[in-house]
Amino acid sequence: MMETAVKNSFDSGDTAWVLMCSALVMLMTPGLAFFYGGLVKRKNVLGVLMQCFIILAALSIQWVLFGYSLSFAPGKGFWGGFGWFGLNGVGLEPYADYSATIPHQAFMIFQLMFAIITPALIIGAFAERMKFSAFLIFTLLWATFVYDPIAHWVWGVGGWLKNLGTLDFAGGTVVHINAGIAALVTALIVGKRTCYDKYSSPPHNLPFTVLGAALLWFGWFGFNAGSALGANGLAVNAFVVTNTSAAAAALAWALLDWKFNGNPTMLGTVSGAVAGLVAITPAAGFVGVGASIAIGVLVSVFCFIAVGFVKHRVGYDDSLDAFGIHGIGGIWGALATGLFAAKSINSAGADGFFFGNPKQLWIQLLAVVVTIVYTFITTYIIYKLVDKFIGVRVTGKDEAMGLDLTQHNERAYTMLE
Amino acid sequence: MKLIIAIIQPHRLEQVKEQLYSAEVNLITVNEVLGHGRQKGIDEVYRGFKETGNLMRKIRLEIAVNDNFVEPTVNAIMKGAQSGEMGDGKIFVLPLESCIRIRTGERGWIAIG
Numbered sequence: 001m002m003e004t005a006v007k008n009s010f011d012s013g014d015t016a017w018v019l020m021c022s023a024l025v026m027l028m029t030p031g032l033a034f035f036y037g038g039l040v041k042r043k044n045v046l047g048v049l050m051q052c053f054i055i056l057a058a059l060s061i062q063w064v065l066f067g068y069s070l071s072f073a074p075g076k077g078f079w080g081g082f083g084w085f086g087l088n089g090v091g092l093e094p095y096a097d098y099s100a101t102i103p104h105q106a107f108m109i110f111q112l113m114f115a116i117i118t119p120a121l122i123i124g125a126f127a128e129r130m131k132f133s134a135f136l137i138f139t140l141l142w143a144t145f146v147y148d149p150i151a152h153w154v155w156g157v158g159g160w161l162k163n164l165g166t167l168d169f170a171g172g173t174v175v176h177i178n179a180g181i182a183a184l185v186t187a188l189i190v191g192k193r194t195c196y197d198k199y200s201s202p203p204h205n206l207p208f209t210v211l212g213a214a215l216l217w218f219g220w221f222g223f224n225a226g227s228a229l230g231a232n233g234l235a236v237n238a239f240v241v242t243n244t245s246a247a248a249a250a251l252a253w254a255l256l257d258w259k260f261n262g263n264p265t266m267l268g269t270v271s272g273a274v275a276g277l278v279a280i281t282p283a284a285g286f287v288g289v290g291a292s293i294a295i296g297v298l299v300s301v302f303c304f305i306a307v308g309f310v311k312h313r314v315g316y317d318d319s320l321d322a323f324g325i326h327g328i329g330g331i332w333g334a335l336a337t338g339l340f341a342a343k344s345i346n347s348a349g350a351d352g353f354f355f356g357n358p359k360q361l362w363i364q365l366l367a368v369v370v371t372i373v374y375t376f377i378t379t380y381i382i383y384k385l386v387d388k389f390i391g392v393r394v395t396g397k398d399e400a401m402g403l404d405l406t407q408h409n410e411r412a413y414t415m416l417e
Numbered sequence: 418m419k420l421i422i423a424i425i426q427p428h429r430l431e432q433v434k435e436q437l438y439s440a441e442v443n444l445i446t447v448n449e450v451l452g453h454g455r456q457k458g459i460d461e462v463y464r465g466f467k468e469t470g471n472l473m474r475k476i477r478l479e480i481a482v483n484d485n486f487v488e489p490t491v492n493a494i495m496k497g498a499q500s501g502e503m504g505d506g507k508i509f510v511l512p513l514e515s516c517i518r519i520r521t522g523e524r525g526w527i528a529i530g
Contacts, residue, residue, distance in 0.1 A: 202461055202468060261462045271464060308465025321464060 010094050011101035017231035018099075018106045024222025025113035029056050029120050031215025035274070036124050038208030039267075039320050041201060043402025044128045045208075045412045051135055055120045058136065059143055063112045070148035072098070072111065074157035079149045097157045099229040110226060115151070118175045119143050124320030125183035126190045126392075129399050132407040134392045141382045142182065146375055150174050154367065166367040167341055167349055167360070169238065170227035172282025172333040173371050180327020181375040183318060189383055190392060192317035194399055206266055213270035217246055220277045224284040234346060238284035241292035242277065248296030249276025256304045268304075271325060275303040278329035283337040286349040291340035298336075299329045331368055338364030418513040418526060419487050423478040424452065424506040425498040430476050433497030440493040442486060444529075448477040456503055475506065481513055483526045 033052035037045045059067070066085055073080030074097070084090050087108065095104040119139045126135075153161040154174050161173075168174060193201070203209060224242040228235035253272025254264040261268075279299035280292055287295070307324035318324055338361035341352035351357040386392055393399075398406035405411060425433055430447065437445065451472035453459075458470040482490050491508055499505055518528040 202463060202471070257462075257465075261465055261467075263462070265462060267463055268465075304465065312466065 010103055014101040014230040015106055018102050018110050021222035021226025022110045022113055024219045028216055028219035029117050031212045031219055032120055034208045035212025036320050038205040039203045040127050042204040043404055046410055047403030047407055048127055051123050052120045056116055059116045062143055063115055067115055067148055068108050071151040072156050076158040079152045080156050101230055114171055114175055115147055118147050118179050121179035121322055121326050122182045124322030125187040125318050127319040128193055129393055131394050134386050134390045138386045146378050150178055161367050165363050167286055167337050168282045169285035170224045170281045172330050173367050176278045176326045176330030177371050178375050180323045180330050181372050182379040183322035184327055185376055185379040187316045187318040196317050210270055213273055217273055234285055242280050242284050244289055245280035245292040245296035246273045246276040248293045249300045252297045252300035272300045275299045275325050275329040278326055279333035282333045286337055286341035286346050288345055295336045299332050302332050303328050334364050334368050419482055420511045420513040421480045421490055422509040423494045425476050427474050427476050429498045433494055436493035436497040440489040442490050446479040450475050450477045481516055481529050483529055
């Protein structure tokens with residue numbers, strides 16, 4: 001029977017784990033939608049949920065058609081090329097260069113979930129003022145020309161950053177720095193929300209934000225522990241340090257709030273948890289528990305300063321702090337991996353600065369700088385192109401009425417029954 | 418006939434209702450409203466960003482009464498809502514030109530009670 005032939009070539013425990021983790025990471029995007037949705041005004045909440053949800057749909061198609069091929073087909077070039085177009089050659093047998101114990105399509109679907117959440121993270125920067133049509137085209141172009149090449153460089157067979165020895169366990173560089181920098185660029189060029197300087201805009205539903213953060217934390221076990229691509233000790237290590245870092249960062253942010261803003265805030269605590277998850281992402285398969293506490297505490301310090309002081313001093317409107325948390329947290333995580341990585345945790349990794357290998361820190365720094373420069377420039381070009389042909393920003397009148405009504409003809413909450 | 422409008426603290430509503438019932442005032446309309454008085458609202462902090470002058474939640478009562486019920490109603494609201502702290506609220510007494518009971522079409526003082 002064909003089934004037995006297939007069964008022999010992969011490990012059922014590993015395959016079950018990776019499929020389960022794919023589902024966990026899928027849930028992160030709706031979780032992110034609620035995390036962001038709670039932070040915007042009530043007239044824009046559907047706009048944010050819709051942007052996240054449509055990415056789930058659009059990127060799923062992009063990925064099986066050509067996104068996976070561009071990212072992961074072997075090749076030393078700019079990207080992987082179209083050799084695996086339409087999943088041609090991506091079957092149910094393992095592809096040993098990525099994962100010898102699970103079907104190739106399991107690896108593909110797991111990676112899809114990362115490709116989905118990365119552009120969704122950027123939404124936080126331009127929330128409440130981007131035209132839906134422009135958003136959709138911007139996102140597809142960004143996924144194709146920014147995410148796919150960088151995923152190839154860092155993770156793909158033949159990728160040049162991978163060959164240099166960059167450590168990125170679950171996507172600190174590819175996902176978080178990448179999305180964070182794109183967020184900064186779009187926030188800078190789309191401009192502030194109208195009345196941003198004059199009037200306050202408190203979150204319309206913080207319990208949504210807490211629910212979203214909880215779903216993100218839950219899904220992140222799939223993100224990081226799943227990146228071991230097997231049900232093994234490495235997955236357990238990633239699971240443990242992920243939880244520890246999130247916890248340390250949540251506590252640290254709450255204490256910082258208490259000390260500097262008078263009270264520990266719910267928003268601060270969940271922001272800290274997410275920052276801790278971001279920072280441990282590249283390191284999860286290379287560091288131990290002690291390091292994960294340091295990574296978590298320090299990411300909250302850096303992000304607390306970035307969103308509480310730097311943003312207002314510099315004066316850009318990164319509305320939901322996509323750069324302040326994912327960009328800053330991602331950069332710290334990538335560098336921290338170069339500091340704390342240890343071969344005693346993962347023999348396939350490398351030793352970091354504190355384990356006698358300062359060179360690893362420079363390799364990490366190079367990957368960070370390359371990602372920042374490439375993403376900054378390419379995101380700028382894509383934005384300008386979309387702006388020229390469609391116009392990115394909604395009209396002042398539409399912004400005042402809210403995206404729910406003007407972009408989708410719907411309202412999230414009725415005033416009367 | 419008078420229309421009494423009172424702005425009170427939300428957590429005082431139950432006590433005010435109790436006092437109104439014991440003064441035999443049984444007809445009230447209640448709204449949730451936002452506002453602030455001389456203390457100019459409250460500060461909220463979101464990711465370290467302080468937002469000043471936010472409006473506070475209050476309860477707004479509307480009670481239409483005949484003239485002999487004005488003082489008992491005002492006293493009942495005072496008793497139920499007064500703590501002596503800033504933010505206890507206000508009571509406004511307005512002349513009421515007409516009152517019509519929709520079910521019967523009755524007009525004037527008889528329609529109030």
